[in-house]
Amino acid sequence: MYFTLINDLKYASPFVINEPDNLPVEFDLMSGVEMNVPVSLPLVYTTNAKKGDALRAFLKGSNTLVSAEFLDLLKKAGVTNLQTFPAVIKSTEDGYVWDNYFGLNILGVIECADLGKSTYDEIMPGHYSFDELVIDTVKIPDGLLMFRLKEHVPTIIIHRSVGRLIKDYDPEKKSLSGWSVGKIIQ
Secondary structure, eight states, X not given: OEEEEEEOTTOOOSOOEEOOSSOOTTOOTTSSSOOOOOOOSSEEEEESOXXXXXXXXXXXXXXXXXXXXXXXXXXXXXOOOEEEEEEEEEETTTOOEEEEEEEEEEXXXXXXXXXXXXXXXXXXXXXXXXXXXXXXXXXXXXXOOEEEETTEEEEXXXXXXXXXXXXXXXXXXXXXXXXXXXXXXX
């Protein structure tokens, strides 16, 4: 069974995390392929939070961001198709720097949406925005625990075992805030 890995819409935080500026266009962490484009490291995200404020452990976007703790759990769950880039989050308010983060590139884009059973809008040929996503699990290679959906590349799909490990580690979402899962019909 699979789920989408999403930003938790119920996570009420007054803090915004902005993606890095001035990255080369070729540096695409949603492409699903390994990035060999030279970039300055660490990647610098910015926030309006201040020292002592708690930041989310997961932020899905064009430059997906995870805490070291969240990344460790993905690896413990058996996810191996990841490319990571050291990242920091710098406060625009007081200059404080959170240095335990990584930009995340999920290697692998799988075409597995069942368009005949899903409900969606076609954004452009071959690219969809799903209201209800149905996937064909037969098209997912055995053992692949996390990947991007080819029909909508921003969609991150995880195996139930990955979500379960993260949830069991932090059932109250006290240290791993900002993530949730969305339903997929299978």
